[in-house]
Amino acid sequence: MNPAAEKILGWTKAEVAGKKLIDVINIVDNKGVPVPEPERPISKAISELKPFVTSVNSNYNYVAKDGRKIPVLLNATPILVAGKLIGAINVFRDITHEKDIDRMKTEFISLSSHQLRTPLSAIKWFGEMLLAGDAGTLSPEQKDFVNNIAESTERMIALVNSLLNISRIESGRIIIDPAPTQLPDLVNNVIKEVKNKIDEKKQHLITSFHPDLPNINIDPKLIREVYKNLLTNSIKYTPNGGDISIFISKNDKEIISQVTDSGYGIPERDQKKVFAKFYRGENIVKLETEGTGLGLYLVKAVVESSGGRVWFESKENSGTTFQFSLPLTGSEANSGEVAINS
Numbered sequence: 112m113n114p115a116a117e118k119i120l121g122w123t124k125a126e127v128a129g130k131k132l133i134d135v136i137n138i139v140d141n142k143g144v145p146v147p148e149p150e151r152p153i154s155k156a157i158s159e160l161k162p163f164v165t166s167v168n169s170n171y172n173y174v175a176k177d178g179r180k181i182p183v184l185l186n187a188t189p190i191l192v193a194g195k196l197i198g199a200i201n202v203f204r205d206i207t208h209e210k211d212i213d214r215m216k217t218e219f220i221s222l223s224s225h226q227l228r229t230p231l232s233a234i235k236w237f238g239e240m241l242l243a244g245d246a247g248t249l250s251p252e253q254k255d256f257v258n259n260i261a262e263s264t265e266r267m268i269a270l271v272n273s274l275l276n277i278s279r280i281e282s283g284r285i286i287i288d289p290a291p292t293q294l295p296d297l298v299n300n301v302i303k304e305v306k307n308k309i310d311e312k313k314q315h316l317i318t319s320f321h322p323d324l325p326n327i328n329i330d331p332k333l334i335r336e337v338y339k340n341l342l343t344n345s346i347k348y349t350p351n352g353g354d355i356s357i358f359i360s361k362n363d364k365e366i367i368s369q370v371t372d373s374g375y376g377i378p379e380r381d382q383k384k385v386f387a388k389f390y391r392g393e394n395i396v397k398l399e400t401e402g403t404g405l406g407l408y409l410v411k412a413v414v415e416s417s418g419g420r421v422w423f424e425s426k427e428n429s430g431t432t433f434q435f436s437l438p439l440t441g442s443e444a445n446s447g448e449v450a451i452n453s
Contacts, residue, residue, distance in 0.1 A: 112124045112127055112128075116203075119173075119175070119181065119203075119205050120136065120173060120175050120176060120181075121175045121176030121177055122135065122176050132153060132201065133148055133151070136173055136174065137173075137174040138151055138171055138172065138173060138174070139172050139174060139180060140170045140171070140172065141170050141172065141283075143180070146171065152165065152171070152185045152186075152187035152201065153187040153199050153201045155187070156187035156188060156189045156199050157189055157196065157199050160189050160191070160196065161189070162186065162187065162188045162189070163185070163186075163187045163188075164185070164186050164187075165183075165184055165185045165186075166184070167184060167206055167209050167210075167213070169184070169185075171183055171185055173203065181205055181207060182205070182206050182207055182209075182210045183203040183204060183205060183206060184203065184204045184206050185201065185202070185203045186201075186202045186203070187199055187200070187201045187202075188200050188202075214282070217278045217281050217282055218278070218282070220274050220277075220278045221274075221275060221278035221279065221282070224271045224274040224275045224278070225275065227267075227271050228268075228271055231264055231267055231268050231271065232268075234260070234264045235261065235264045235265070235268065238257055238260050238261040238264060239261070241257045242254065242257055242258070242261070269403070270403050270405070272452055273403055273405040273406070273409060274405070276336075276409060276451050276452065277388070277405060277408065277409055277412060279447075279448075279449055279451070280409075280412045280413065280416055281412065283445070283447070284447050284448045284449055285333075285416070285445065285447050285449065285450070285451060286330075286445060286446065286447035286448070286449060286450045286451075287330045287333065287416065287417070287442055287443065287444055287445035287447065288330050288332075288444060288450075289328040289329055289330055289441050289442045289443075289444055290328065290329075290330070290331060291326035291327070291328055292326060292327055292328070292329050292331045292334070293324070293326055294320070294324060294327065294334075294359055294366065294368065295318075295320040295324065295359065297331055297334065297335055297338065298318065298320075298338055298357055298359070298368075299318075300335070301335060301338045301339050301342060302316065302318070302342070302357075304339070305339070305342055305343060305346060308343075308346050309346055309355070312346065312349070312350075312351045312352070312353070313351055313352050314346065314349060314351070314352065314353050314354070314355055315352075315353070315354045315355070316355050316356070316357070317354070317355070317356040317357070318356070318357045318358075319356070319357075319358045319359075320358075320359045321359055321360050321361050323361075324359060324361060324366065325361075325439070327366055327437060327439065327441055328440075328441025328442065329417055329437055329441060329442045330417065330442060332450060332451050332452075333413050333416075333417060333451055334413070334417065334437070336409065336410075336413055336451060336452075337368075337410050337413050337414055337435060338357075338368070338370075340406040340407070340409060340410050341370040341410060341433050342355070342357070342370060343406070344406060344407070345370055345371075345372035345374065345431075348372070348374040348375050348395060348431075349372045349373060349374035349375075349430075350374065350375075353372060353373045353374060354371075354372065354373045355370070355371070355372045355373075356369075356370070356371045356372075357369070357370050357371075358371075361439070363439075364438060364439060365419070365436040365437060365438055365439060366436065366437050366439060367434055367435070367436045368434065368435055368436075368437075369432060369433070369434045370432070370433050370434075371430065371431070371432040371433075372430050372431055372432075373429075373430040374430050374431060375395060375427070375428060376425045376426050376427040376428050376429050376430055376431055377392050377423075377425040377427065377431055378392060378427045379426075379427070382423075382425065385407055385423065386407050386408055386410075386411045386421075387404075387408065388404070388405065388408045389403070389404040389405065389408075390404045390407075390408075391404040410433075410435070413451075414435045414436075414437075416442075416445075417437060417442040418437065418438050418440075418441075418442050418443060419435055419436045419437040419438065420435065420436050421433070421434070421435040421436075422434055422435075
């Protein structure tokens with residue numbers, strides 16, 4: 112243990128020398144739950160014989176001698192001599208300042224988005240009144256102007272709702288209220304909502320659900336947003352007459368949902384950034400100018416907060432397949448403060 116580690120954690124070298132790391136330093140997640148030994152960075156580095164590196168968004172906190180919870184950026188690296196493992200080095204950095212900045216940024220986004228809702232709702236309301244003729248008959252040119260205002264307002268409201276949902280999930284304020292749910296019913300309801308868009312583009316939609324899917328204890332409002340985002344993306348980024356499919360299967364531990372399209376695909380150089388906030392692919396921006404780049408970030412946040420995982424495969428001009436899993440055991444409830452889209 113070097114002097115920097117002593118200063119951050121509060122232990123001296125003399126106190127810890129010769130002891131096992133796990134017996135001295137506890138690692139907990141953001142909720143204070145201890146991280147199991149096999150999941151600890153240094154354990155993974157040793158068992159997998161390769162470096163294990165976390166990011167600023169990772170969920171690792173060291174517990175100092177005085178009980179303080181310190182968010183850390185970790186790099187655990189195995190040491191091999193002549194091909195033989197002799198130990199590992201654990202390098203970490205206190206990222207409390209970075210976490211505080213990120214929290215303040217999230218709070219600012221939440222506050223500003225919330226304040227934008229009122230004027231946007233007013234613009235939408237007055238636009239609807241004008242189109243309904245409440246202020247007199249509009250000329251064709253005036254109707255065209257008001258329709259453009261209404262469409263732009265809807266896009267702004269969608270952006271504000273996405274920002275609010277993301278800030279609530281990131282801050283742990285989102286309500287997770289699991290209830291026994293049949294996923295095929297949930298998917299079919301989403302399909303009904305977007306069917307007009309599918310018909311407009313003359314796309315072909317195929318669905319296939321495992322015949323023996325159990326009710327799964329998840330928050331239907333949250334998971335509905337995942338299906339809606341993935342299906343809407345497929346519709347938007349698949350040319351007229353293209354194919355879209357939704358499959359739901361299961362194994363001993365998970366229910367796996369798959370949304371596949373024959374659309375534009377994601378360039379290989381961009382695939383690492385797909386789940387990043389505000390990311391939109393270079394090829395997509397040229398074809399579809401509208402979009403916030405928040406949908407897939409929200410998908411990942413919702414799935415992971417529900418105890419699942421999400422991944423994809425894509426090839427440019429050959430389509431994309433997104434998959435996400437949900438544990439058969441269901442999602443953990445979170446009392447939270449606000450529901451999604453509230």
